[in-house]
Amino acid sequence: MQINVNGQEQTVESITLRAILEELGYDEDDSVVAVNSEFVPKVQWNDRNIHPNDTLDVLAPMVGG
Numbered sequence: 001m002q003i004n005v006n007g008q009e010q011t012v013e014s015i016t017l018r019a020i021l022e023e024l025g026y027d028e029d030d031s032v033v034a035v036n037s038e039f040v041p042k043v044q045w046n047d048r049n050i051h052p053n054d055t056l057d058v059l060a061p062m063v064g065g
Contacts, residue, residue: 004055018045021058031060 003010005024014020017040021028033040034057040048050056 001050001052003050003053006056006058012050015049016046017048017050017056020050020056021045024058026058026060031058033058 001012001015003012003020010024012020012023014023017033017035018028021031021033028042028045033045035048035050036055037057
């Protein structure tokens with residue numbers, strides 16, 4: 001399915017938010033996510049289904065300096 005992650009088109013196989021973040025390599029302990037501009041608490045990540053063309057804004061710390 002095609003979704004938009006941080007302004008980039010991505011193709012993912014997973015459906016739930018948690019699985020998509022794992023598929024894309026995000027560390028769930030350090031990430032904050034909004035779906036279609038709505039903040040999603042971590043306790044809802046397993047239950048939140050993502051649909052084609054949804055927009056995810058993922059904030060995670062950058063590695064390096």
